[in-house]
Amino acid sequence: MKIRSESAKPLKKKTSVLCAFVLENSNEPLGLGKINEKINSSVKDAIKETKGKIGGISIVSTLGIIPPKNILIAGLGPKNKLSTDVLRNVSGKITQKIRSMGLPEFSIIVPSGFPIDSNSSISPIVEGSILSMYSFDSYKKEKSEKSPNLSILVSNSQNAQKIISKAEIVSQGVIYARSIGNLPPNDCSPSRLASFANAIATKNRLKCKIISKDELRKKGFGGISAVGRGSKNEPKLIILEHNKGKRNDKPVVLVGKAVTFDTGGISLKPGDKMDEMKFDKCGGCTVLGIMKAVSELKLQINVVGIIPSVENMPGSESYRPGDIVRLYSGKTAEILNTDAEGRLILADALSYGIKQYSPKSIIDFATLTGACIVALGNNVAALVSNNQRLSEKIKKSSEKTSEEIWQLPINDDYMDMIKSNVADMRNIGMGRAAGTITAAAFLANAVDETPWAHLDIAGTAWTQDASKKKSYNPKGATGFGVRLILDYLSTL
Numbered sequence: 110m111k112i113r114s115e116s117a118k119p120l121k122k123k124t125s126v127l128c129a130f131v132l133e134n135s136n137e138p139l140g141l142g143k144i145n146e147k148i149n150s151s152v153k154d155a156i157k158e159t160k161g162k163i164g165g166i167s168i169v170s171t172l173g174i175i176p177p178k179n180i181l182i183a184g185l186g187p188k189n190k191l192s193t194d195v196l197r198n199v200s201g202k203i204t205q206k207i208r209s210m211g212l213p214e215f216s217i218i219v220p221s222g223f224p225i226d227s228n229s230s231i232s233p234i235v236e237g238s239i240l241s242m243y244s245f246d247s248y249k250k251e252k253s254e255k256s257p258n259l260s261i262l263v264s265n266s267q268n269a270q271k272i273i274s275k276a277e278i279v280s281q282g283v284i285y286a287r288s289i290g291n292l293p294p295n296d297c298s299p300s301r302l303a304s305f306a307n308a309i310a311t312k313n314r315l316k317c318k319i320i321s322k323d324e325l326r327k328k329g330f331g332g333i334s335a336v337g338r339g340s341k342n343e344p345k346l347i348i349l350e351h352n353k354g355k356r357n358d359k360p361v362v363l364v365g366k367a368v369t370f371d372t373g374g375i376s377l378k379p380g381d382k383m384d385e386m387k388f389d390k391c392g393g394c395t396v397l398g399i400m401k402a403v404s405e406l407k408l409q410i411n412v413v414g415i416i417p418s419v420e421n422m423p424g425s426e427s428y429r430p431g432d433i434v435r436l437y438s439g440k441t442a443e444i445l446n447t448d449a450e451g452r453l454i455l456a457d458a459l460s461y462g463i464k465q466y467s468p469k470s471i472i473d474f475a476t477l478t479g480a481c482i483v484a485l486g487n488n489v490a491a492l493v494s495n496n497q498r499l500s501e502k503i504k505k506s507s508e509k510t511s512e513e514i515w516q517l518p519i520n521d522d523y524m525d526m527i528k529s530n531v532a533d534m535r536n537i538g539m540g541r542a543a544g545t546i547t548a549a550a551f552l553a554n555a556v557d558e559t560p561w562a563h564l565d566i567a568g569t570a571w572t573q574d575a576s577k578k579k580s581y582n583p584k585g586a587t588g589f590g591v592r593l594i595l596d597y598l599s600t601l
């Protein structure tokens with residue numbers, strides 16, 4: 110899908126469909142300008158049809174009277190609820206409509222004198238269009254139709270092309286995260302994931318290091334080694350470095366859980382929906398998507414991505430409930446449930462990231478707890494952090510990108526809930542109480558004083574039963590966190 114900006118007068122633009130937004134209960138399509146009387150009355154009828162309701166779309170032919178062949182009116186809903194996310198969602202709906210009509214190109218008018226200024230409208234339009242065109246069809250004979258090209262009509266196209274290019278890179282980062290996240294577990298073992306990381310590194314000139322099974326054991330990665338032991342697909346620790354900042358500038362370290370399949374191990378999960386545990390690698394995929402985009406955006410900062418990857422399987426070699434494991438930090442963990450595996454591999458990766466890079470901040474992404482879905486549902490990720498400044502910055506980025514997060518507390522009382530009688534920690538809390546926070550408390554033990562933010566994306570990493578339907582989040586992995594953290598990184 111090619112996207113270009115143009116400062117053409119909308120009604121003079123030769124295009125198969127000219128798209129204009131309209132607010133609810135308004136009869137003025139934004140930025141369309143004054144049209145021929147005859148077309149105008151059918152445009153007004155089209156507006157009456159949907160009343161500008163959010164997502165409502167109607168199309169009228171211009172009967173060959175003006176250069177655009179058709180005019181599409183897209184409702185944005187009420188003005189007081191208008192946001193960039195509405196624009197993203199509606200732009201995706203428009204693009205899906207155009208594709209379903211089999212058209213090769215279309216144009217969207219970016220209105221000026223709109224509650225959102227025209228420059229801030231461009232990125233969500235681009236993101237909505239690109240992201241809504243994604244579908245995971247590489248295993249199907251029948252592919253989705255070709256995405257149409259888009260002309261974005263702005264009154265002043267000075268910065269527009271730059272904004273478009275950036276939004277394209279960000280969107281491709283999201284799509285990359287989705288495309289790996291959606292892979293079935295038989296085609297995405299930890300070593301496969303490592304080779305994908307390697308491929309990005311080669312293409313985008315990132316530094317890449319893969320630590321394999323024997324070295325992991327020798328270097329003391331007790332968590333990754335224990336969880337990885339039950340599978341014949343050996344564990345890997347994947348490290349990507351983007352070093353475009355000053356030499357002595359401390360990096361931001363991003364850590365992503367990549368359990369390529371989570372059966373629960375010896376504490377086996379029930380069969381219902383177990384297939385969805387192919388998405389247990391999505392935290393790692395988010396990190397891959399971010400690293401890809403960071404390098405393409407040429408951000409002048411240092412960023413390190415660390416992805417611990419394992420397959421959690423039951424078998425004669427598996428780690429067991431009752432085992433005591435020594436983590437990379439030197440602390441010991443009593444295993445009481447082998448299904449609480451994510452925190453073990455993340456703890457190792459976090460401690461390693463801190464020891465190796467002394468980062469200015471460390472952020473992790475993980476489909477860590479079912480409890481997160483119970484607490485926040487499928488549209489909001491949990492944030493747990495030891496640093497309020499970092500938390501507030503990430504919340505700001507969340508407001509900008511509409512990848513929603515909600516902060517949960519952490520304090521010594523929660524830390525006490527994972528104390529063990531026989532080791533430094535236990536890998537699960539007391540019963541089901543505060544499951545998302547006790548998991549985070551386990552991670553907090555690995556980071557000590559380094560500013561750290563943990564994002565539990567269990568509910569948001571892929572579309573689930575209670576996921577809000579959004580045009581730009583088609584079925585499957587969503588790439589949650591890529592846009593959010595790219596925004597955070599771009600403010601540094």
Ligand code: BES
Nearest residue numbers: 389446448449476477478479480537567
């Ligand atoms: N990957 C799961 C968490 C998960 C479950 C994410 C369902 C998304 C949907 C994680 O490894 C896990 O199994 N967590 C356990 C922890 C428990 C044993 C303390 C859980 O949430 O049940």
Ligand code: MG
Nearest residue numbers: 371448449450
């Ligand atoms: Mg598990």
Ligand code: ZN
Nearest residue numbers: 368371389451
């Ligand atoms: Zn898991």
